Amino acid sequence: ELRLGVLASGNGSNFSAILAAIAAGQLRAEVTVVVYNNPTAKVAERAAAAGIPAVLLDHRAYETRVAMDQAIVAVLRSHRVDWVIMAGWMRRVTQRLIDAFPQKILNIHPSLLPSFPGLAAVEQALTAGVKITGCTVHVVELEVDSGPIIMQAAVPVLPDDSAEKLQARIQIQEHRIFSLAIALAAQQAQKLAQQSESISIR
Numbered sequence: 219e220l221r222l223g224v225l226a227s228g229n230g231s232n233f234s235a236i237l238a239a240i241a242a243g244q245l246r247a248e249v250t251v252v253v254y255n256n257p258t259a260k261v262a263e264r265a266a267a268a269g270i271p272a273v274l275l276d277h278r279a280y281e282t283r284v285a286m287d288q289a290i291v292a293v294l295r296s297h298r299v300d301w302v303i304m305a306g307w308m309r310r311v312t313q314r315l316i317d318a319f320p321q322k323i324l325n326i327h328p329s330l331l332p333s334f335p336g337l338a339a340v341e342q343a344l345t346a347g348v349k350i351t352g353c354t355v356h357v358v359e360l361e362v363d364s365g366p367i368i369m370q371a372a373v374p375v376l377p378d379d380s381a382e383k384l385q386a387r388i389q390i391q392e393h394r395i396f397s398l399a400i401a402l403a404a405q406q407a408q409k410l411a412q413q414s415e416s417i418s419i420r
């Protein structure tokens with residue numbers, strides 16, 4: 219069973235979708251802690267309702283990004299987290315967090331990366347006039363919204379789309395693929411670990 223630590227900045231609908239997949243037996247995992255950075259983030263209520271500890275680490279209380287990430291690592295470690303799941307985490311990460319969980323931080327982003335990284339990805343797609351967009355789950359590297367892609371889902375852009383309508387359609391796909399991508403990434407990591415084990419035995 220995977221021990222997940224969720225980082226979230228806002229609503230937390232992806233967090234709830236992960237909990238639903240766990241409850242339905244589709245993902246063998248446990249969310250051991252939620253870290254959020256905005257005092258008013260709705261994800262805190264969702265965590266409380268699910269009986270999962272939620273820890274507020276307000277980025278405004280830290281002098282540097284590294285200090286903030288250091289605090290995040292301490293919380294995740296104290297809850298014995300194996301995989302870090304960024305579910306609407308709107309902060310840039312530093313090497314400090316990446317080094318603490320190498321290859322084990324996953325992020326979901328509302329576009330088909332490498333198109334439209336960064337903020338307001340849905341608006342970026344509308345402005346560009348693409349006819350297909352979607353969402354991406356990827357392994358987190360230092361550069362924003364970069365790193366190996368685990369899974370994507372495509373979403374058509376409709377002629378009368380607003381950012382809200384398009385985002386709602388993208389979120390349906392996010393809620394579907396995030397838990398699948400977590401399971402796949404964990405499976406791939408386990409396979410790699412087994413392979414390197416058998417190589418070292420030989």
Ligand code: GAR
Pocket residue numbers: 226227228229230231232233305306307308326327328336337338339353389392
């Ligand atoms: C999601 O759509 C996610 O893709 C996006 O924030 C939303 C959070 O929704 N993430 C980013 O834009 C990251 N750069 P939620 O709080 O309801 O899960």
